[in-house]
Amino acid sequence: MRFSLLGPLEVLRDGRPVPLGGVNQRAALGFLLLHANTVVSTSDLIRALWDEPVPPTARKMVQNAVAGVRRALPADGSVTLATVPPGYLLRVDPELIDATRFHELVDRGRADFRAEAWEPAARRLREALALWRGPAMADVTETGTAWPELTMLEETRLAALEDCLEAELALGRHHALIGEMTSLVDEEPARERLCGLLMLALYRCGRQPEALAVYHHLRDILRDGFGLDPAPELRRLERDILNHHPGLALPRQTVPGGAADGAARPETGAAESAAGQASVGPPDRPPHDGSGRTVPGDGGGDPVSAERPVAERKRASVLLVRTRVDVVFGDSECVDETLNELARVVAEEARRFGGLVRETLGSVRSVVFGFPRSHEDDPERAVHMAFAVRERLADSVLEFLGVQFAVATGEVLASYRDENDAAPAQLSGTVPHAAEQLLAHTRPGGVRVCHVTARALGLPAGEDGAAGALRASAGRQLTAPPPVPVPPAAGHGAPLIGRDRDLEVLRGVLGDVHRRQRPHLVTVLGEPGIGKSRLVAEFAAALPEPVLIGRTPPYGGGALAALADALRSRPGGADAARQLERLPVQAGAAVWRRTLTDLAMDGPVTVVLEDLHRAPGALLDEIEDLTERLDQVPLLIVVTARPELRQRRARWGCGRRDVVTLTLDPLPAEEAAELLLGPAEGVLLSLVGGNPRHAEEYARASREHADEAYDGAFDGVFSIPARLRALIAARIDTLPLPERAVLRDATFFQDGLRPEGVAALSGRPAEEAAELLRGLERKDFLVRRRTVDPAREPGYAFRQPLVREVAHAQLPRSQRIAKHRSAVAWIGTLPADEAGLLVHHYRQLVLLNAPQLSSDVARQARHALLEAERRAAAAGAHDTAARCRRAAHDLRPVPARGAPPRAASHRPPIRHADDPTVATYG
Incomplete structure (x- = not known):
């Protein structure tokens, strides 16, 4: 137990x-x-x-x-x-007790930390932090329980996290840590040590202006909230950053055998200067023995754990920004200051739109959208960022700098040195080269996009069919980015299907609002495309009373954007919305509450706030406490959110009065079939998975393929619609990298998805694999299946088959081949009656290998299957033996005039219409 x-x-x-x-x-x-x-x-x-x-x-x-x-x-x-x-x-x-294990690991990690053994310290502290699945005893504390023991546990966690980050900074992993540390500082903005570590990491990456901005933000918080100044160590660190103190340099470290550690091989072109004082950051280097290996601390001589490299391929958009300097204008110092201003603007806009700034190559700056996390609207984000940068620079930088923008979208392969890295160490593919070719044809001040990006924006392709262009003459002030098409919500324009009970819940709560004259908050939760917006639109359309509708923008909006949008939706509310957006969060929320109270004094009011999972934490605090802070007025607030809200706020709404959470389940197959055109096979219905958006996208694809007489049947070749693929990929990317890796490993098992099998593919301990699978179950990616043997770890299945398809397609072909071979090796350790599991993996190996190797692979597979047949027959598993025999027969060589046997025995893999090179899980 x-x-x-x-x-x-x-x-x-x-x-x-x-x-x-x-x-x-x-x-x-x-x-x-x-x-x-x-x-x-x-x-x-x-x-x-x-x-x-x-x-x-x-x-x-x-x-x-x-x-x-x-x-x-x-x-x-x-x-x-x-x-x-x-x-x-x-x-x-x-x-x-996991808390005991946590304290033991923290104590050992801190002993290593004190001994300056940074590698084992970071490893043990990361292992300790990985034990946390959310706030301590979250289901108990949601009732309002506040025990000092839990507060001490949380403080120990934060202190251990700071020790871990400091140790990893000593190892030179500043590039990988910036994303994680920025999120932590947003959650704990007044923790001085954490802010100091973030300053240190930013400075080491050559991002001095951002490091100083972190200090200024912390100083404002301490002065305004507590009347304090930052600690002397932080003030000294600020001065050293301003003066580029030589004592902040981080020496390069030697790793034996050319191992690619973050400290040994920083990204090309990134600045390697900057380390902090001993009071804020770690010393320069860990102790080494004579061979250059890191010396372990007093942790019993445990070997240093090997890193787990990760590779994934995803659709991404690359924005290139090139500057051309007019050497006649200005002196060198002026040019240098302007280039620094350009770098600052690019960094700020990339952070606002969700892009990842990569290294600068000469006069070209690159920003990648899609890594480390993809969004369903990455092409739109890239183009909007280009125009935002273009607008900010129009009056100053462009006077003697010609700035060109190019955006290309396509498949990118990312390599992570370790699954705990926050950003990929290397990106490869043809997309950056395509963007470079677009730059060559772009006028100064212009934004040029490839045909895939243009299609995502709803723009026509260029005359050559390869690219479209959005241009602005040099010096022209652009007030807004180009219009971007918004994907329709599932079911718009069609009858609402299968949501009668949910509508009744909303109407019942509205009845309580009218009867009790008190504000109520309803949260509608559901996976992307499940029909949250469609349900709320149907509910609001039937209301005679005023309805204010606001939406949290996916990028580029302020903290109060959703509240301002709601005010803007009422007649004459534009001025009030503009004034609200200029206010800090707390002051703006107070003004918004007063406005709603005044409106509700005249009669019941309904407010709808869409996509609240995107809102910043400060706004979530205000929304969650609305029913406690509002006066006794008839006001209904309905918010929609994806499951990410639960991941961010496990106790959302708990303990508050007049708060209801409504979770939308998938539709039954017969109701989902009504959203498809014509008859639908069971395979297609299983792919739809009861999700209305999935059904709508397949129905739209069927209309686009009407000339091919598509009748709604899925034949294994029909592509996953591009919008749907982007939507699912974005949902997968909400997972941490270790959970994403395990999710992809799980796609290799058609039947009997078991933790021990996933562990064999990923090289993890079985207990760790089981814990990660349980986390994926809690996040609704997997469902648990009953096992016949009560002593065996429970099996799992994918909740949405399309998630399995998309996740499998994100693995490079070489890794898929290697993992199928690992699966074959694991199945060889199972009892003979389970040898039938080999059939799927051998078929996939034959399909995935190059044509010149497929005949040899087929011969090896045939011999292995015949051997599995003999083992199964000897064990009395005659059905398994027959399956292996049939599979071996299908792989036998045939005369040249005959059809290849595997073409008849296995469907071809799914191919995407707009990207024929992608072979996904078949």
Whole structure:
């Protein structure tokens, strides 16, 4: 039995969760686990479970909760709960509690940290932090419980995270850490050590203006909120950054054997100067033995864990910005200052639009959209950023700099040195070269895009069919980017199908608003395309009362953009919206609340806020507390969000009054079929997966292929629509890289997706693979399947088949071949009656290998399948033996005049209409 406190309270017995009953029972068990092997008095338990006033039956309720805990414990005596005056004693092996393991790893990591053994320190601290699945005991604390023990746990986590980041900075991994550290500083803006580490990382990457901006932002927060100045160490670090102090240099480190560590091989063209003072950043280098290897600390001589390189291919857009200097104008210092201003503008706009700034090559700056996280609108983001930069530079830089922009979209292969890296170490493919060719034909001040980008923008292709152009004459001020088509929401223009119950819930809450004259908040959650916007639009269309509709922009908007958009949707609200956008978040939210209260005084009002998962954390705080802060007025606030909101805020809405969460489930197959044109085969319906947007995209594709007499049947060749593929890829990219890697490994198993099989493919311990699969289940990517053997780890299946298709296609062909071979090796260790699993992998190996190798691979596969047939027959598994025999027969050589056997025995892989080189999971 194992107990997990670092996240929602969870008890596992033989890998399966143990039911824990109600809130009191869970809280009592959690408090006893926090004080394991220590007597906890009944009065302490009562104070832990209830704030004032304590119910008169509290002691009896504690006894009932303890009795429930005892029933959940194993009968073998390995874990016992004894009644010991003046309370209770939970006897349990500390190693069975994840919090104990966390503290042990942190202690060992900090010992390595003090010994300046940076590699083992970073590894152990990362291992400790990976145990956290969310806020500690999130399901208990959502009721308002606040225990000092949980606060100490959270503070220990943050301190360990800072130690880990400092150790990794000492290893030279500043490029990979910037994304993670920026997010952490956004969540904890007043933590001085964390801000200092981010300043250090930015400076080492040659981004001095951004490092100073972090300091100025922290100084403003401390002065405005607490009346304090930053610590002397941070002030000294600011001065050293301004003066480019030579003591901040990070020497290059030698790694034996040419290992590609972040400290040994920084990205080409990136600045390698900058390390912090000892009080803020780590010392220059870790200790080494004579061979150049990092010396372990006192952690028992554990070997340094090998990095896990990751490669993935995805659709991305590359924006190139080239500058041409008029050497007649200005002196060298003026040109240098202007180029620095250009670099600052590009960095700020890339951050605003979600792009990744890569190294500068000569006069060309590159920004990649799609890595490390892709979005369904990456081409639009790239073009909008180009025009935003163009507009900001129109009055100054362009006086003597000719700035050209080019955007190309296509498939890019990314390589990560390790799965914990925040950004890829290398990007390759033809897309950057295509963007360079576009630059050669772009006038100064112009933006030129490839045909794929133009199609995403709804623009016609160029005369040569290869590119379209968006041009602006030099010096012309552009007030807005070009119009971008918005993909239609699922089901618009068609009847709302399968959502009657959800509509009734919304109408029922609205009835409560009218009857009680109190504000209510409804959150509509669901995966992309499930029909959240369509449901809310149908609900709002039938209301006689005013409806304000605001949408959180996917990029480029301010913190209050959704609230301002809602005000803008009412007549005469444009001026109020503009004024609101200029205010800080808290002040703007207060003005917005007053405006809504005034409107609701005249009668019921409904407010719809779309895509709240994109909103910044400060705005989420304001929205979540709306029902507590608003006056007693008839106001209904409906927000829509994707599951990412739950990942960001596990306790969203918990403990607030008049708050309802509505989760939209997939439609049944018969209802989803109504959204398709003509008859639909079961294969296509399974790909749609009950998602209305998926069905709409396939229906749209069928109309585009009307001349091919497409009848709604899926034959294995019909492509996944491009918009749908981008939507699913963006959802996959919400996962951390380790979970993405495991998700892709899981795609190699058609039947019987098991943790031990995934572990064999990924090279992970089985326990780690099982934990990552459980995380994917919690995030609705996988569903658990019952197993016949209760001692075996549960199996899984993909919740959405299209997720499996898209995730598999993101692996390079060489990796797919290697993983199929790893799967074959793992299946060889299974009992003979499971040898039928080999058939799928051998067929895929024959398909994936080059033509000149496929005959040799087919011969090897045939021999292996015949051997598997003999093993299965000897074990009495005659059905498995027959399957292996048929597969071997299909792979036999045939006369030249005959058709290739594998063309008849296996469908060709799915191919995308706009990218025939992509071969996805078949």
